[in-house]
Amino acid sequence: MNASPLVDIRGLEKKFDLSGSLLEQISFKNGRFQRKQESVHAINGVSLQVFKGEALCVVGESGCGKSTVARTIMGLLSPTAGEVHYEGKRIDTLEGKALLPYRRKMQMIFQNPYASLNPRMTIQQTLEEPIHFHHPDWSKADVLNKVQEVMQSVGIDPDWGSRFGHEFSGGQRQRIAIARALAVDPEFIVADEPISALDVSIQAQVLNLMMDAQESRNLTYLFITHDLAVVEHFGTRVAVMYLGRVCELAPTKALFATPRHPYTQALLSAIPRLEDGRPNYIRLQGEVPTPVNLPPGCVFHGRCPYANDRCRQEIPELVATDDGGQVACHGVEEGRL
Amino acid sequence: MMTATVSRWARVRDSFLWYSFKRDKIAIISFIVLLAMVLSAIFAPLLAPTDPYDLAQIDIMNSELPPLGMSGADGAFPLGTDAQGRDMLSTILYGTRVSLMIGFGAVILQAVLGILFGLLAGYMGGRVDAILMRIADVQLSFSTLMVAIIVGAVFKASFGSIMFGEIAIYMLIFIIGVAEWPQIARTVRASVLAEKKKEYVDAAKVMGFRTNRIMFRHILPNTLSPIFVIGTVQIANAIISEAALSFLGLGMPETQPSLGSLIKSGFDYIQSGSWWITLLPGLVLVVLVLVINLLGDWLRDVMNPRLYKG
Amino acid sequence: MALLEVKNLDVRFAVRGGDLIALRGISFSLDKGERLGLVGESGAGKSVAAFSILNLIAQPGYIAGGQILFEGKDLAAMSERELRKIRGNRIAMIFQDPMMTLNPVLTIGTQMVEAIKAHRRISTKDARAIAVDKLRKVQIPSPEKRLDQYPHELSGGMRQRVIIAIALLLDPEIIIADEPTTALDVTIQAEIMALLLDLCEQENVALMLITHDLGVVSQVSQRMLVMYSGRIIEQGPTREIINDAQHPYTQGLINALPQMGEPGARLFQIPGAMPSLKNVPSGCPFNPRCSFVTDKCRSTMPEYVRAGNVEVACYEVERLIAQEQQAREVAP
Numbered sequence: 001m002n003a004s005p006l007v008d009i010r011g012l013e014k015k016f017d018l019s020g021s022l023l024e025q026i027s028f029k030n031g032r033f034q035r036k037q038e039s040v041h042a043i044n045g046v047s048l049q050v051f052k053g054e055a056l057c058v059v060g061e062s063g064c065g066k067s068t069v070a071r072t073i074m075g076l077l078s079p080t081a082g083e084v085h086y087e088g089k090r091i092d093t094l095e096g097k098a099l100l101p102y103r104r105k106m107q108m109i110f111q112n113p114y115a116s117l118n119p120r121m122t123i124q125q126t127l128e129e130p131i132h133f134h135h136p137d138w139s140k141a142d143v144l145n146k147v148q149e150v151m152q153s154v155g156i157d158p159d160w161g162s163r164f165g166h167e168f169s170g171g172q173r174q175r176i177a178i179a180r181a182l183a184v185d186p187e188f189i190v191a192d193e194p195i196s197a198l199d200v201s202i203q204a205q206v207l208n209l210m211m212d213a214q215e216s217r218n219l220t221y222l223f224i225t226h227d228l229a230v231v232e233h234f235g236t237r238v239a240v241m242y243l244g245r246v247c248e249l250a251p252t253k254a255l256f257a258t259p260r261h262p263y264t265q266a267l268l269s270a271i272p273r274l275e276d277g278r279p280n281y282i283r284l285q286g287e288v289p290t291p292v293n294l295p296p297g298c299v300f301h302g303r304c305p306y307a308n309d310r311c312r313q314e315i316p317e318l319v320a321t322d323d324g325g326q327v328a329c330h331g332v333e334e335g336r337l
Numbered sequence: 338m339m340t341a342t343v344s345r346w347a348r349v350r351d352s353f354l355w356y357s358f359k360r361d362k363i364a365i366i367s368f369i370v371l372l373a374m375v376l377s378a379i380f381a382p383l384l385a386p387t388d389p390y391d392l393a394q395i396d397i398m399n400s401e402l403p404p405l406g407m408s409g410a411d412g413a414f415p416l417g418t419d420a421q422g423r424d425m426l427s428t429i430l431y432g433t434r435v436s437l438m439i440g441f442g443a444v445i446l447q448a449v450l451g452i453l454f455g456l457l458a459g460y461m462g463g464r465v466d467a468i469l470m471r472i473a474d475v476q477l478s479f480s481t482l483m484v485a486i487i488v489g490a491v492f493k494a495s496f497g498s499i500m501f502g503e504i505a506i507y508m509l510i511f512i513i514g515v516a517e518w519p520q521i522a523r524t525v526r527a528s529v530l531a532e533k534k535k536e537y538v539d540a541a542k543v544m545g546f547r548t549n550r551i552m553f554r555h556i557l558p559n560t561l562s563p564i565f566v567i568g569t570v571q572i573a574n575a576i577i578s579e580a581a582l583s584f585l586g587l588g589m590p591e592t593q594p595s596l597g598s599l600i601k602s603g604f605d606y607i608q609s610g611s612w613w614i615t616l617l618p619g620l621v622l623v624v625l626v627l628v629i630n631l632l633g634d635w636l637r638d639v640m641n642p643r644l645y646k647g
Numbered sequence: 648m649a650l651l652e653v654k655n656l657d658v659r660f661a662v663r664g665g666d667l668i669a670l671r672g673i674s675f676s677l678d679k680g681e682r683l684g685l686v687g688e689s690g691a692g693k694s695v696a697a698f699s700i701l702n703l704i705a706q707p708g709y710i711a712g713g714q715i716l717f718e719g720k721d722l723a724a725m726s727e728r729e730l731r732k733i734r735g736n737r738i739a740m741i742f743q744d745p746m747m748t749l750n751p752v753l754t755i756g757t758q759m760v761e762a763i764k765a766h767r768r769i770s771t772k773d774a775r776a777i778a779v780d781k782l783r784k785v786q787i788p789s790p791e792k793r794l795d796q797y798p799h800e801l802s803g804g805m806r807q808r809v810i811i812a813i814a815l816l817l818d819p820e821i822i823i824a825d826e827p828t829t830a831l832d833v834t835i836q837a838e839i840m841a842l843l844l845d846l847c848e849q850e851n852v853a854l855m856l857i858t859h860d861l862g863v864v865s866q867v868s869q870r871m872l873v874m875y876s877g878r879i880i881e882q883g884p885t886r887e888i889i890n891d892a893q894h895p896y897t898q899g900l901i902n903a904l905p906q907m908g909e910p911g912a913r914l915f916q917i918p919g920a921m922p923s924l925k926n927v928p929s930g931c932p933f934n935p936r937c938s939f940v941t942d943k944c945r946s947t948m949p950e951y952v953r954a955g956n957v958e959v960a961c962y963e964v965e966r967l968i969a970q971e972q973q974a975r976e977v978a979p
Binding site: 061208230234266 | 907917
């Protein structure tokens with residue numbers, strides 16, 4: 001892809017300090033005071049580019065750092081290292097007024113529709129507030145029109161504006177949350193597991209709604225999920241994350257047809273499919289290590305059936321493959337796999 | 338506009354609060370008793386036969402008359418009179434008024450301080466939280482009595498006792514309000530800590546809303562139910578604190594008696610058989626505090642989110 | 648005779664403003680060693696069904712009618728004492744959240760030994776031996792060491808394995824698993840599901856798997872039930888239903904899965920949402936969302952009809968079957 005990316009994340013890192021205050025860090029051991037600091041390495045050097053009009057899906061299991069990536073891009077967390085650029089401008093260092101235009105261009109949809117709407121505000125208030133805030137010069141009628149427009153576009157009857165969030169079902173609340181994001185006419189939407197709290201028949205409704213919105217409003221998505229079946233359907237490209245690193249990044253079709261990274265292969269084989277009679281999956285050894293003490297070398301080596309000495313020592317970088325993707329795996333690079 | 342009020346009433350009528358209120362006899366009785374006491378306190382100047390603050394209406398010859406139904410009672414004074422010849426019914430009505438004013442006033446002051454500091458501590462976290470909560474701890478480690486003795490002494494010394502009588506009510510509101518705000522601040526802080534993790538707060542941040550707006554418009558309304566519960570109980574506590582202070586002579590002067598100072602003024606005559614001067618205001622105080630606490634208990638049960646869902 | 652036979656089970660919740668019907672007349676059976684999948688979205692009544700089988704429905708819920716015959720004896724009419732002999736012993740249960748079964752302040756070993764001793768007169772040593780054996784069966788490495796660990800020292804996947812080991816402790820006839828893998832990651836879920844499947848086959852235990860995930864059901868169960876709004880709307884052999892669902896809701900549920908759609912195209916969607924128990928529509932509960940709805944669907948509840956090996960409650964299916972029959976009669 002030659003076009004310049006809409007969102008460009010470079011070498012993003014985020015650590016969470018676990019050790020608490022100074023007093024809690026100091027311990028007395030072997031006759032000496034020691035200061036011990038522990039931190040969770042939620043993401044370790046993630047670089048991703050999101051191009052206009054695409055839906056980049058980030059998949060991975062719990063604890064892989066996918067939500068941290070989303071929250072760091074949106075400025076809910078500040079990165080420990082690395083940069084976030086939007087349309088070529090660095091935004092992770094902006095504050096206050098300078099950030100406001102990006103708040104309008106970038107919006108977020110959350111996982112839990114039961115917590116993402118303020119329980120003390122009516123739907124009308126929830127949707128009006130961001131419009132008022134970002135367009136202080138608009139007349140009351142303009143704001144009302146806008147609210148009606150977004151409510152209609154997500155399939156919520158505008159007459160229900162005076163109701164509160166708890167009067168709606170989960171699927172309807174998620175529609176309202178989407179309407180709130182759309183109310184400020186964003187270009188880029190980060191969706192953090194937007195359908196995983198919903199029932200199957202409702203998931204389809206919300207996914208369709210998001211695809212319709214993408215088409216009619218020319219949106220770009222960063223879609224965070226653990227559900228690979230959804231990715232196959234929804235994503236333009238897929239980034240697979242494991243323990244805070246991207247291990248494979250490829251166009252969706254290529255990834256599902258020929259997964260290169262051993263972890264991606266295992267992940268794909270574990271999707272429960274309607275066709276097969278019995279679970280038929282690639283068994284991984286052991287469990288995901290905690291992100292507190294990261295293993296040296298490739299983060300996946302402890303569970304990888306193909307790991308060798310190099311994998312245990314050297315961290316693999318993303319390397320381009322012939323089908324347009326990138327893989328971070330020594331085995332693939334050396335042609336062993 | 339009419340439809341809006343109708344639907345609001347309908348909302349109240351369909352709410353769980355109203356539903357459980359209707360089914361709870363104790364809550365209904367407590368509410369009626371409290372309402373009657375509050376109304377009679379508000380309209381005390383209209384209801385009371387005499388004005389106990391007006392020295393011209395008092396006759397020392399009428400002192401220590403017993404209540405109706407006892408020998409020597411006077412029909413003009415249904416609950417008898419006190420040692421200065423003031424009508425007990427009137428003094429109790431006015432006294433309840435003073436007690437309630439101090440109770441509500443102190444809790445309003447507590448709420449303002451508590452909500453402000455609790456919100457700040459909970460939402461800002463880190464150093465702000467640590468400092469504000471340590472101040473609260475220090476505040477709580479002084480007892481209300483100690484603060485009252487010190488502040489009362491300073492006030493009396495600097496304003497003189499006549500002036501002091503006029504400002505005593507504000508002084509008591511200030512003392513009880515300042516002494517007890519950490520209770521509310523802690524409750525608010527705890528609920529803010531829970532609320533600020535919820536995604537609607539993140540959504541507001543992503544929208545670019547300023548901190549003040551998020552704190553007061555988004556988080557505060559969601560922390561109100563526990564404030565309501567604790568506020569109710571605090572009113573009862575404030576009334577008791579005031580009574581205790583007045584009983585010890587640190588509170589309202591006898592010229593503007595509260596329930597506490599009425600009990601105190603009658604206490605010296607209990608040995609001489611004039612029990613009603615102490616007992617009647619005491620009874621009113623007990624009933625007042627009891628119904629407020631019962632209402633507080635009921636509110637706590639209703640607003641407990643865990644019970645609410647069941 | 649089936650191992651477990653549920654007949655016309657009615658479960659209600661007594662709340663303000665009258666009873667809510669959580670289960671209306673559900674009937675199904677489970678044979679020895681059979682694996683039955685129970686599918687439905689949240690609010691369909693799947694968990695209520697699981698809990699009521701063991702007569703574990705908590706207040707304000709109660710069994711309003713019907714029978715739950717386990718080896719011919721009605722669990723719904725049994726005393727609490729008799730029920731305790733069956734729960735955990737003959738019929739075991741696995742919950743979604745391992746911490747519903749595990750006590751955080753007791754070691755795994757203590758809890759397992761206690762569970763065995765509640766049902767059998769046996770020495771602690773022998774009970775520990777059984778516990779170790781079962782932990783080995785669920786492929787937990789160094790099981791002797793695990794006995795002295797606390798639940799919080801284990802990962803989510805390990806905890807769920809311990810739960811399965813506890814369920815197997817007393818060699819039950821039936822295991823009821825309520826969303827056993829929903830809280831786990833995909834790769835762990837696949838492992839646990841495969842393990843559960845293998846164990847049930849080895850030990851000839853009947854499995855009743857409750858889940859919202861059609862993929863899991865299609866991989867694990869031989870027969871399946873589809874629930875909607877407290878009613879079983881379709882039941883039959885899993886493969887037949889997955890390949891050729893009869894009820895419009897089941898069809899919609901399968902077609903709404905992203906893996907069934909063309910990548911990038913709109914997914915099939917069922918409009919609306921499942922009604923809450925407070926306002927279930929009259930007639931067929933699915934009628935407001937159904938594209939084949941007629942006046943009859945709105946007024947009366949459809950009875951079950953047979954389509955091949957599948958039982959369906961739907962007037963549209965009934966009409967199609969009648970049509971087919973007519974065509975066959977006319978043909979010769």
